[in-house]
Amino acid sequence: MDFGNAVPPNKILSPLKHLAEIGESDVGRMVKLRVWLQRCRVVQQGSESFKVAFVELREERDWTILGIVDETAPAAGVSINTVSKGVIRWVRNLPLESFMVVEGAIIKRASGEPVIENHCLITDYAIHIVRMYCEAPAANKLTLSLDNASSNALSGQMIEDTRSPTLQFIRYVGPSRSLATHFDNMVLHKRAPVTQAIADIRMMTRRIFCEYLDDRVFTQFEAPCLVPSVWGTDARSKVFSLRYFGETAFLATTAQLYKQLEIAGGRKKVYCIGPAFRADRANMDKYLTEFTSLDVETEIENDYTEVMLLLESLLLHIFQQLKKRCQHQINLIAGVYPSSELLLPDHGKEVRLTFPEARELLREHASPDLMLCDTTFINAAQAALLGAVVREKYATDFFTVHKFPSSDRPFFVMEDSDNPELSNSFTFYLRGQDVGSGGQHIHIPGVLERRIQNSSYPNMSTPGIGKYVDIFSSGGVSPHGGGTFGLDRLVAWYLGLPTVQLAACYPRTKMRLTP
Amino acid sequence: MDFGNAVPPNKILSPLKHLAEIGESDVGRMVKLRVWLQRCRVVQQGSESFKVAFVELREERDWTILGIVDETAPAAGVSINTVSKGVIRWVRNLPLESFMVVEGAIIKRASGEPVIENHCLITDYAIHIVRMYCEAPAANKLTLSLDNASSNALSGQMIEDTRSPTLQFIRYVGPSRSLATHFDNMVLHKRAPVTQAIADIRMMTRRIFCEYLDDRVFTQFEAPCLVPSVWGTDARSKVFSLRYFGETAFLATTAQLYKQLEIAGGRKKVYCIGPAFRADRANMDKYLTEFTSLDVETEIENDYTEVMLLLESLLLHIFQQLKKRCQHQINLIAGVYPSSELLLPDHGKEVRLTFPEARELLREHASPDLMLCDTTFINAAQAALLGAVVREKYATDFFTVHKFPSSDRPFFVMEDSDNPELSNSFTFYLRGQDVGSGGQHIHIPGVLERRIQNSSYPNMSTPGIGKYVDIFSSGGVSPHGGGTFGLDRLVAWYLGLPTVQLAACYPRTKMRLTP
Incomplete structure (x- = not known):
């Protein structure tokens, strides 16, 4: 057997194999693997002092296979060099998580054979190793072991969240x-x-988001991150700014202006996926400072429910397809971060409450304290309770509330023509938490100006508002509406994770800008 | 006929039709269209004083159809109301680019019929209009007409570019x-x-970029925009910074660190698409301050040519597929922004020059002046000449140069083990301009530290360098490499556009932060 701390050139001629591909036809064949050494156990074999090393070799994801470094029993039908004595000591001393190149014969794990403990994903096969090289050693002492990295990152520091009965x-x-x-x-x-x-x-x-919209002839576009001004109901205090060649630029908190500009610019249906930013010091389990925003905007033929139903069906499609395509991952995650089974409505049984209906339902179940809060929107505690009530009553963790009070919605949202106190708007809830919202957006400049005049913020002198209104006063713009989802929340609440930080690729909060 | 400045509810019951869908089976049918009024011509019909309005109605892209508002001839087989007199004056006075809802019968344009001038994309059919409403009027005077918007944005202000013979x-x-x-x-x-x-x-x-990599089992990820530090050969002076809760954050100029972190973090092959930023005051036709970066990183089994050939084949696949899927758009663009035919190599005839070979080829054709410039890289003028020479000699506008001098490449690029003066790196050229580059990236911390010590910038005390080196010193990291393409350049040079600004969705330069 050959082994060592460098891969000799041209020494391994067997074909590279990925663990996911190994099957019956590989039994008895020599293959090359490029893997991480995940665990190593050395066992005394038989009465003599021969030792055998059992190694767990990991590739991408949770693909693992048992490797055997064995002095006593060459695999049947394959010419195997005898193990040189030093290899057991060498293997045992290798730092875990070193990157290895190994060559060996795939063997079948027969049910009759002496049982070897096997924690690997691949249970039917193992590899009898004949060459083993360390291509890149890990540190001798890892500050975080793979076992710890694989465990619940929040365990040991938790309390029951009584405010959130559905979670x-x-x-x-x-x-x-x-x-x-x-x-x-x-x-x-x-x-x-x-x-x-x-x-x-x-x-x-x-x-899945892209597939669904591509199938419906939506066109993707890219919204910029660097923007000249920021307006909105509460964005002003939560925005990052920077010097830009003598001007001030802002990091976009939303693609709102740009998706409407696409519609004004002659598209029927558009979407975009990209980063958005909020200089938010608040709840780091719900808000990241940099997050991925999924945005949709479409022409409206008759009324805003077209958009609401489209986005509702988009979300349900995502949830159903995730379950179908990623069941293995969902189970693996639930093993580390337990959550209740996600209940989704059958087709035709979707729950859609108007804001007045939702308030009524809340009033029936909430303590008077909970209802003291502002009556123009649904706060986090109310949403959690509403989620629990809807789950109990309709057996679904997903539902829609629409027709929010106009005063609660941004100035660009269209009022209900029958009752201007309410707006053509909606929010989607998953496990009692907001996962996205949207509505019909005003396409007539006069209506927009009137709405701005009647709102407390912004006003017509707010920087950028003039240019925004101008979008609708050059070419005539079709009636349109859309919605926005935060990818981090969508993933976190779908999986029942305790914090959006775990859903992000590289989480950014007021406390964290690294790596 | 009914018409007016608002769409009456429930007045139009015909089904909505998209122009792209109209065909033979629609002839004689009543349909609803939602379109922009692009042009209007009023013609005296026959000897009497009846008038007919011919309108060009546009939907998305260049889909247009001729609409006929006609008092004299109801379409055969369809019950058409007579035109009310006022409609012709109303149509003529409508501002162009108003958004209209129309209803009418699709008619066949027979070859025998009296010729009506038709500039529309749909030449075989027209719509005989019976109802027409203006849903959103355009401004009475547009500051940019559609005709002007459709013409070359740089005409009238151009000179021949003698430095760029391939363009x-x-x-x-x-x-x-x-x-x-x-x-x-x-x-x-x-x-x-x-x-x-x-x-x-x-x-x-x-x-196409995603499809190609998805087919090869690459995993997508998202790199952050907000980063804690910046290092690189020349990035330091060209970076945007901002206040971040008492710290300084930077806008990422590259996903380099993060794609390597994905590989170190246990992925075999990854890609990402997202914004990157450069505070660049230079040539606004080549550099945007915010641009879309396409990034690839993959484990290397044997050597860097694996990555080079993968990315070369990826680019050629993109170019070939664009030609196949978007010929209509390419022709349309070439009509406004003319460019020479793009020559691509046949499979097996790809041109790959080492840096020394490329310099030799240049020396044979360049004036001594051109060769006076630094000999460790290929500058823009040299690249343009090289593009012309390669086109002449090999009949291709796309080629690769590899093995650039180590001193020209960033500190994270692996040196050639046979000749450390050269590096395992490459750049791709299209129409004599750089469209992307890459190489093998160092995976051994000791090698990386030595390379940093031998480079003029950065050094081991540069902020962020320590954390970067740390990536490779916890778990062992597989040998890997990758490359980066600028989407804006890829599109601009593929189409032969005069500036990357025209390729961007919302161009950002030192002069432009709006809209």
Whole structure:
């Protein structure tokens, strides 16, 4: 057997094999693997002093195979060199998470054979190793082991969240040393199968979102991050600014202006996916300072319910497809971050409440204290309760509330023509939390100006407002509407994760700008 | 006939039809269209004083159909109301680019019928209008007409570019009033079919990029825009910074660190698409301050040529597929922004020159002046000449140069083990301009530290360098490499556009932060 701390050139001629591809036809064949050494156990074999090393070799995700470095039993039908004595000591001393190139014969794990403990995803096969090289050694002592990286990043620091009855998970309080340890050791954190599973769900969510809209002839576009001004109901205090060649630029908090500009610019249906920014010091479990925004805007033929139903069906399609395509990942994640089973409505049984109906339902179940809060919107505690009530009553964790009070919605949202106190708007809730909202957006400049005049903020002298109104006063613009989803929340609440930080690729909060 | 400045509810019951769908089976049918009024001509019909209005109605892209508002001849087989007298004056006075809802019968344009001038994309059918409403009027006087928006934004201000023999287009000089007029009137600029065609090519380029990599089991991820530090050969002076909760954050100039972190974090092959930023005051035809970066990183099994050949084949696949899927758009764009035919190599005839070979080829053709410039890289004028020479010699506008001098490449690029003066790196050229580059990236911390110590910038005390080196010193990291393409350049040089600003969705330069 050949082994060592460098890969000799041209020494391994067997074909490279990925663990996901190994099957019956590989039994008895020599293959090359490029893998991480995940675990190593040395066992005394038989009465003599021969030793055998059992190694767990990991490729991407949770793909793992048992490797055998064995002096006594060459694999049947394959010419195997005898193991040189030094190899056992060498293997045992290799730092875990070193990157290895190995060559060996794939063997079948027969049910009759002496049982070898096997924690690997591949249970039917193992590899009898004949060559083994360390291509890149890990540190002798990892600050975060793979086992720790694979465990719940918030365990040990949690309390029951009584405010959120639909969320079965528990919430951490105070500074999360454990979460910080994960993110400070990003290499190992990312190697944990649970982290890769969450990332897979995130990317699949993006993909299904695009597929659904592409199928319906939506056109993708890109909204800029650097913008000249910011307006909105509450954005002003939560915006990052920077010097831009003598001017001030802002980091976009929303693609709103740009998706409307696309519609004004002659598109029927558009979407975009990209970063958005909020200089938010608030709840770091719900708000990231940099997040991925999924935005949709479409021409409206008759009324705003077209958009609401489109986006509702888009979200349900995403949830159903995730379950179908990523069941393995969902199970793996639930093993680390337990959550209640996600209940979705059958087709035709979707729950849509008007804002007055939702308030009524809340009033029936809430304590008077909870209802003291502002009556023009649904706050987080109310949303959580509403989620629990709807789950109990309709057996779904997903529902829609529409016709929010006009005063609660931004100035660009169209009022209900029958009752201007209400607006053509909607918010989607998942497990009692907001995952996205939208509405019909004003396309007539006069209506927009009147709405701005009647709103407390912004007003017509707010920087950027003039240019925004101008969009609608050059070419005539079709009636339109759309919605926005935060990808981080969508993933986090779908999986029942305790914090959006775990759903992000590289979380950014007021406390974290690294790595 | 019914017409007016608002759409009466429930008045139009015919089904909504998109222009792209209209065919033989629609002849004689009543349909609803939602379109922009693009042009209107009123013609005296016959000997009597009846008038007919011919309107060009536009939907998305360049889809247009002729509409007929006619008092004298109801369409055969369809019950048509007689035209009320006032409609002709009303139609004639409608501002162009108003958004209209019309109802009418699709008629066949027979070859025998009296010829009606028709500039529309749909030549075989027209619509005989019976109801016509203005849903959103345009301004009475547009600051940019659709015709002007559809014309070359740089005409009238151009000179031949003698430095760039492969580029058949001509370059503008000085402040571009015309380009600025386009971007200042973004609604009309975007409505121009040429603008939508360029946007289609841009989005198709993104899509083909993803498809190609998805097919090869690459995993997508998202790199952050907000980063804690910046290092690189020349990035330091060209970076945007901002206050971030008492710290300084930077806008990422590259996803380099993060794509390597993905590989270190246990992925085999990754890609990402997202914004990157450069505070660049230089050539606004080549550099945007915010641009879309396409990034690829993959494990290397044997050597860097694996990555080079992968990315070469990816680019050629994009170019070939664009030609196949977007020929209509390419022709439309070439009608406004003429360019020479793009020559691509046949499979097996790809041109790959080492840096020393490229210099030799240049030396044979260049004036001594041109060769006086630094000999460790290929500057813009040299690249243009090299493009012309390669086109002449090998009949291709696309080629690769590899093995650039180590001193020209960033500190994270692996040196050639046989000759450390050269590096395992490459750049791709299209029409004599750089469209992307890459190489093998160092995966061993000791090698990386030595390379940093031997480079003039950065050094080990440069902020962020320590954390970068740390990536490779916790878990062992597989050998890897990758490359980066600028989407804006890829689109601009593929189409032979005179400036990357025309390829962007919302161009950002030192002169432009709006809309």
